[in-house]
Amino acid sequence: MGALKYCIVGTGFAGTCALWHLVQRLTAPHQSSSPETSAITIITVERGTVNGPGYPYSKDNVQLAHRCNNQASTMSIHGNDFIDWMTENKSRLIRDHAELVLETHPGITLADWQPDNDEFYPRALFGLYLEQRFQEALERALAHGIHVHQYMRHEAIDGRTEGETFSLTLRQLDTHEEFTIGGLDRVLLSTGHWQTKAADAVAKSDGFMASPYPPGAVKSAVANKVRSQPGRTEPPRVFVQGMGPSGIDAILTLCDEGEFTYTHDGHVASYRAAAFPGAGGPLHIVAGSRCGFFSPIRGPLATYEMHHLTEERLAAMRREQNGYLKIDAILELLDLELRRATGGAVGWADVVSPRYPSAREKLAVDLRDSYTGNLVYTVVLKARRMRFYSVLEPRDKAVYDRMLDTHFIRTAVPMPAANAEKLLALMDAGVLSVVKLGYDAPAPVVDADGAFRIACQSDDGQPITIRADCMIRASAQDFAMNLHPSPLMQNLLRRGEVVPHEEGGYVTGGIALAPGGYRVMKRAGSVCIPSAHLASFGSPVRFWQNERNFAGAFVEAAEWVADEWLEVAVVMSAADKPKPAAGRGPSIVTVEMRR
Numbered sequence: 086m087g088a089l090k091y092c093i094v095g096t097g098f099a100g101t102c103a104l105w106h107l108v109q110r111l112t113a114p115h116q117s118s119s120p121e122t123s124a125i126t127i128i129t130v131e132r133g134t135v136n137g138p139g140y141p142y143s144k145d146n147v148q149l150a151h152r153c154n155n156q157a158s159t160m161s162i163h164g165n166d167f168i169d170w171m172t173e174n175k176s177r178l179i180r181d182h183a184e185l186v187l188e189t190h191p192g193i194t195l196a197d198w199q200p201d202n203d204e205f206y207p208r209a210l211f212g213l214y215l216e217q218r219f220q221e222a223l224e225r226a227l228a229h230g231i232h233v234h235q236y237m238r239h240e241a242i243d244g245r246t247e248g249e250t251f252s253l254t255l256r257q258l259d260t261h262e263e264f265t266i267g268g269l270d271r272v273l274l275s276t277g278h279w280q281t282k283a284a285d286a287v288a289k290s291d292g293f294m295a296s297p298y299p300p301g302a303v304k305s306a307v308a309n310k311v312r313s314q315p316g317r318t319e320p321p322r323v324f325v326q327g328m329g330p331s332g333i334d335a336i337l338t339l340c341d342e343g344e345f346t347y348t349h350d351g352h353v354a355s356y357r358a359a360a361f362p363g364a365g366g367p368l369h370i371v372a373g374s375r376c377g378f379f380s381p382i383r384g385p386l387a388t389y390e391m392h393h394l395t396e397e398r399l400a401a402m403r404r405e406q407n408g409y410l411k412i413d414a415i416l417e418l419l420d421l422e423l424r425r426a427t428g429g430a431v432g433w434a435d436v437v438s439p440r441y442p443s444a445r446e447k448l449a450v451d452l453r454d455s456y457t458g459n460l461v462y463t464v465v466l467k468a469r470r471m472r473f474y475s476v477l478e479p480r481d482k483a484v485y486d487r488m489l490d491t492h493f494i495r496t497a498v499p500m501p502a503a504n505a506e507k508l509l510a511l512m513d514a515g516v517l518s519v520v521k522l523g524y525d526a527p528a529p530v531v532d533a534d535g536a537f538r539i540a541c542q543s544d545d546g547q548p549i550t551i552r553a554d555c556m557i558r559a560s561a562q563d564f565a566m567n568l569h570p571s572p573l574m575q576n577l578l579r580r581g582e583v584v585p586h587e588e589g590g591y592v593t594g595g596i597a598l599a600p601g602g603y604r605v606m607k608r609a610g611s612v613c614i615p616s617a618h619l620a621s622f623g624s625p626v627r628f629w630q631n632e633r634n635f636a637g638a639f640v641e642a643a644e645w646v647a648d649e650w651l652e653v654a655v656v657m658s659a660a661d662k663p664k665p666a667a668g669r670g671p672s673i674v675t676v677e678m679r680r
């Protein structure tokens with residue numbers, strides 16, 4: 086093992102990105118001060134069996150129809166690398182994964198395929214990209230004499246500072262053997278998404294799914310519930326709670342038995358329904374959310390320069406308010422901006438409650454607008470990109486989280502056009518309908534006969550109730566750290582190695598970071614100080630969900646971590662700390678995956 090030890094816990098997009106940038110820096114030729122690579126060990130720890138894809142892009146968690154939510158040109162660990170990777174691997178992808186190419190380019194002659202910057206490829210394809218880039222980064226590290234140790238099917242369950250370094254306790258997930266790796270100089274917590282255990286009464290009922298992933302588990306839970314009701318006369322009904330990207334994934338998972346037909350130029354023409362296993366016919370899917378509308382459709386941004394809600398205006402407001410912003414003032418400016426952009430037709434109140442008679446109608450209009458640029462989406466996206474959340478007054482953050490994020494997210498994080506076309510085809514085929522739940526609807530309950538009862542609103546705003554045989558929760562993640570299910574997070578919190586971020590009494594969700602970077606804050610007696618060892622980015626950190634949940638932000642953070650870690654290596658090499666055997670002899674690569 087080298088004298089300087091880095092450890093990456095969690096090798097999804099964040100961990101892979103950090104590894105890639107770290108290895109590039111450590112092995113870059115012509116550096117003014119090169120670190121002694123044979124003195125370096127990189128350790129990776131991953132619960133899963135594959136490094137790279139993490140949660141959203143793992144083949145167990147996706148179905149062919151589940152697309153990346155962003156254009157290929159914005160989904161890379163650096164530069165335009167996802168496109169470059171597809172181009173480099175074109176023949177292999179056509180040979181071994183033709184279905185992943187055809188999903189995005191239906192009906193093309195495969196030999197003519199050119200990876201397209203503006204297209205939305207299946208998440209499974211992005212997972213293959215991350216897996217390969219992870220492996221290549223390790224190989225590059227090895228070729229430069231860096232020691233590499235991969236722990237797969239291992240979960241980090243505890244961690245503590247010990248003297249000058251950090252120790253992690255790992256559990257092998259098949260044998261349950263536990264052991265500690267010590268002497269770590271730097272540790273990245275890139276542990277990503279988590280699923281808070283659903284605690285409400287419906288969660289214990291047959292036919293309830295707390296998440297749309299993995300799709301295989303969703304389908305078998307629905308099939309089991311349907312088989313338990315042999316005498317039914319109506320199509321089984323599944324309620325999907327949430328109409329964001331994961332709600333759409335849930336809908337597409339449930340429609341997988343049927344088939345979409347395409348026009349000659351690759352647009353969805355119709356949906357041919359097919360029987361769901363054990364149901365004797367197709368399912369009927371009801372999607373619902375508080376507002377009852379899907380997000381707009383991703384397309385080119387409309388040409389529009391912000392006039393009222395500008396960086397300068399926000400800076401001036403902060404100067405007047407001790408560095409903080411007030412949400413009411415921002416919404417006022419946003420309202421003016423929307424009205425200016427749309428000639429007075431649309432204001433903020435219309436974003437909160439879109440003035441469309443049905444979800445179908447809004448989707449159709451949004452799809453049409455997406456070809457030329459949707460002004461409302463453009464303005465709200467530009468507002469969100471100003472990253473005002475982190476400088477809101479604490480009590481306004483609470484208001485934003487409870488009441489407003491849903492509208493910003495829904496409007497500023499649009500869906501690929503292909504998904505919109507599919508949703509319209511499903512509605513036209515009578516397979517999908519949409520309900521509005523309202524903002525103060527009672528939670529769904531379960532009847533004595535096992536059916537879910539969902540309170541919602543009719544088109545004219547009257548309270549109604551629908552019944553469903555199954556229910557899939559596809560609503561937002563809870564970021565409260567005290568509800569984080571992982572032993573690692575709970576132990577780090579207990580030991581004060583990480584602390585929940587809190588402002589003016591409001592616990593925002595996520596862990597606290599030192600200002601200006603990605604160093605984790607830890608408790609030291611009665612105060613909090615930057616950890617000497619731990620860094621983190623992605624879902625576990627404060628505000629990430631409100632401001633930075635897009636690939637470019639991961640790259641920016643990974644580069645920060647890689648720069649900081651490189652500096653440690655350079656300092657160590659310059660100080661000539663004791664190193665293992667001189668020279669760049671054969672390195673160690675070990676893979677722990679005992680099953």
Ligand SMILES: Cc1cc2nc3c(=O)[nH]c(=O)nc-3n(C[C@H](O)[C@H](O)[C@H](O)COP(=O)(O)OP(=O)(O)OC[C@H]3O[C@@H](n4cnc5c(N)ncnc54)[C@H](O)[C@@H]3O)c2cc1C
Pocket residue numbers: 094095096097098099100130131132133138139140141142152153154155160239240241242275276277278330331571573622623624634635636637
């Ligand atoms: C369904 C879904 C779809 C998305 N689609 C997009 C998209 O199209 N475009 C986009 O830009 N963003 C998308 N996102 C946002 C997403 O946050 C990022 O793209 C990215 O995948 C997050 O990567 P991550 O590494 O932080 O987390 P994850 O992908 O969750 O990876 C974390 C990894 O850490 C491992 N791990 C966790 N705890 C431990 C432990 N204690 N010990 C060992 N290993 C551990 C997990 O097994 C996992 O592999 C999507 C998010 C979701 C949930």
